[in-house]
Amino acid sequence: MASEVSVQEVADAMYKMIKDAQGMKKFKAGDLTKAMRDVYGDAADRKTCKAAIKELIDSGRCVYTYFGGSFIEIPHDEGAANK
């Protein structure tokens, strides 16, 4: 039986994953969900992961970006943006 994992715990794990890969790899929502399932098993179900992503976005710790597809990243200065 899968052990319990909180939304906040999953959000923090997702955030660490995004932070560690910043500048090297971008993650989509699906990538994060699959990675959490690898770590937490069935406890990190789709609903929990969805709530964790929502927490990351609504708290401002992460933002959605679009570079040929939609990714979840830590807010950063955009290279393409004109100041």
Next chain:
Amino acid sequence: MANLPNTPKLDELTKGPWPSFVSEIKRAAERSDMCKDLLGLLERSYNEKIGHWKHGGIVGVMGYGGGVIGRYTDLPEEFPNISHFHTLRINQPAGWFYTSEALRTLADIWEKHGSGLTNMHGSTGDIIFLGTRTEELEPTFADLTAAGFDLGGSGSDMRTPSACCGKARCEWACYDTMKACYDTTMRYQDELHRPMFPYKWKFKFAGCPNDCVASIARADISVIGTWRDDIKIDQAEVKNYADAGLDIFDDVVLNCPGKCMKWDGNTLEIDNDYCRHCMHCINVMPKALAPGDKRGATVLIGAKAPIIEGALLSSVVIPFIDIDEEYEEFCDIIERMQDIWSEEGKNRERVGEFIQRVGMGNFFEAAEIDLIPEMVTHPRENPYIFFEDYYEEGDEEEEEE
């Protein structure tokens, strides 16, 4: 008159009897410096035959991952007023019905916060606001939501569902397209605003096989109205059409793709078992023919316009559903298919491409959808499904021999 840039090439596009986007931008440029710079940039692009735009990036409103498409010019020093020129997609009402007051409200919001230029509507179906700066995004969003509007979809999310005007204005509508569109928009708000898929996912609801929203060519899920009983015929009206000069044999019977019609000069006969529900005869003689009474919808999957790979038309998943009554069943099937695609789809792979990669039979098996012979790519074609049950032991060896 505002001091507009010299644009001889663009001016060529103001000639002729048709409305011109150049004329509209010029009118807007009398009040908007953004539009003035837009004219200058476009003229330069026409001269150099090079586009001067970059798109994508981080821009958006808090909490949303869709609805804003970042756009910048690569010549910000020369055209400072369009150094940012972001696009907003606004979720349109089902069937594109507005009051004139709502349109004025939208126009006022956009003149206050952006260039004032719009597309009514974009190919997605949304209202498109063209051109604003990053710092204006949140204020625009606040004004829009206060007026009862919301952003639409963009990026790898569920795109804003769209529908034909359906029963609101069309006698051919076989189900309530606007209700289905509205219910789908409301049910999938998370999917619409928070990109969670490998790529875009589009719903389009067409009330009849005329498919006025082109769903069969563009939507990942096409819901097309149809009927399952016989076409209704008023023979007296058929005769009236003939008396008025319509060549029923040439213009109707010979154009029937199912070759299921007979016309002896007095009576029109239809062999409904062979009717492909293309609507051609009904369109030619709308007073004489009409869809049957047992109306519902066919649900298809997998269409897309060409972007990364070529165009695909959709294939039948549910041959007939009374979607007005069985909406929950419809959603259940959709969500199972979405789950499989979300799990196994590659980045930027539309569900139609995914199905091509894994095979339609495997896809449906994974989504726990029962296979039936009516699942076809084209009417009157063999099913795309391989029915193993029909094979008996030893058949494969015989075939190989």
